[in-house]
Amino acid sequence: MRIATFNVNSVNARLPNLLEWLAEASPDVVCLQEIKCEEHKFPRQAIEDAGYNSFIYGQKSYNGVAILSRLPAEVAQVGLPGDREDVQARYLEVEVALPGRAVRVACLYCPNGNPIGTEKFTYKLGWMERLQRHVTQLLSLEEPLVLAGDWNIIPRPGDCYSPTAWMDDALFQPESRAAWQRLLNLGLTDAFMAVNGGEHAYTFWDYQAGAWPKDHGIRIDHLALSPQAADKLAEVRIWRAVRGREKASDHVPVSADFDF
């Protein structure tokens, strides 16, 4: 089973790229971030024609997440518990039915948090705290769980081309990295690190300043696995070539293959 995450930076602007990659990678479940539209504007039919059910938590203009699944699935959670009424659409969780068992897949789009020293950074840290509480609950279920998304956190210095260039950025603040580490300390596994662990394996390159041709990227798209999922992990792939295509997103897909 292949589960993937892909920040598309507008699902409608990126539809040809998305369909091309779905055909190429043939994932079973895909977590999309920054779909940037409400549910009624989501290209459900085109994605259904490609063989996928869509589960959508949309929002006008900004944010918005969706989960695509070739297998039957049911929505388990829309938004994080504790989110206020006027919440930003950043979290969606489904239960995917497999023959004889279920896999829980959460699609998340963590707040960017820039600039630091503002309420945006406070919001980022608060959101991560709510996520921590929710994941603590989920882990008590002792089932396969995959948390896949754009975490907007650079875990290690080796996950960016130049640590000093990111020193004042919310994505590389000690508080942000500590929030990621606290999640892992609950017993989660960073899928990429478990099977690879190499330096300078990036998932995002800014549109600006020639970041892609200069390979000035960062690794911020992650799949975090419960022990029951980590035990079945076989391979992780960063679909780097997707970034070089016409009208590319600034992120590329990351997929994890499981023996279930």
Added chain:
DNA sequence: ATGTCGTCTGCTAGACGA
């Protein structure tokens, strides 16, 4: 070299978020 992209409002350009 802040050198880009997508969306929205609503002065078809500028603000905003990333």
